[in-house]
Amino acid sequence: MAEKKTSTTRRAVAYAVLRRGEIPEFVDEVEKKHGYKVVKTFVDWADVIATKGRFKELSEMLTLIHRGELKVDAVFVPSVRVFRNLDLYLFVKRLLELNGVELRSIRRREKHTWKTQTERLRETSRRNFIIEMILYAMIWGAGIYLMYILREPILTILIVATLALTGYTYYTKTYKVRKRLLKKLEELDRVDTLKNKRNVRFNITLKGVEVIETPF
Structure with missing residues (x-):
């Protein structure tokens, strides 16, 4: 029975950005409410990010997952705001997808993390376009x-x-702007070139993501 339970238990890691003295309390929720076994927790300290601009633990987590040294089904965060900007969020999400790992937020209002940002934008754009055309026709x-x-x-x-x-x-201020934004998101969402490159390390800072090729 124990082996069967282990084989079916979904594994996850938790990632958070905290102040000194804080603890990642959401880990208990991940295990009790979502049914995952949290095998490791990565924490970047807010003061280190502010002074040095580096996400050390996030870099390590993504490196281990991409190199296949850390096998998990999902990465849980307390909020997607831990990534600070859209570019980093898209990079992390796409890289995890390439490795068969889901990125999930425990915040109810952030269920969109179950979809790519471009998919969500397309759905919103289609809905808004229909509404706008109806209003324009009126x-x-x-x-x-x-x-x-x-x-x-x-x-x-x-x-x-x-x-x-x-x-x-409408055409210049709404339609064209939305189209350019969608194109930008699609560009940011592409990190497929890393799919077959496993001998890499990631160095993530506030300025961007550095991909460093290293020997195994």
Whole structure:
């Protein structure tokens, strides 16, 4: 019975950024509520990050996982804010995905960590686009109705100009910006070149991620 339980128990590591004297209390929740066995906990100290700008424990955790020296099913964090910026979050998530490891946040409002950021943005973009097109059609309908009722040349010109300006503003300030953001996220989400490179170490700082090739 013991061997069967061990073989089916999901393994996880916990990662957190804490102040001196704090402890990663969320580890108990990971084991009791989510049913994972936390085999190791990595903690970066906030004062070290602030002064030296380095995520030492995060670098070590990702290195061990990518080199196959630490076998786990998931990495749990108290919040995705521990990664400080979107670029680092996307790198960590994609690298873990390449190694078959899930990145999960215990915060209920951060369930989007179960999906890639680009997938979530696409879903939001599609939903917003439909809503915006409906509103835009209503505005055009109201404008055409006013032109039909008023039948004043000057007012008609003003209404047409307003509708045209509204369309131009939407295209330049909303549609194009969202499209550029999606393209940027897709670029940041690609770390596939590391898939077949296992003899590497990661040095993560506030400035970015350094990938160092090393002999085994």
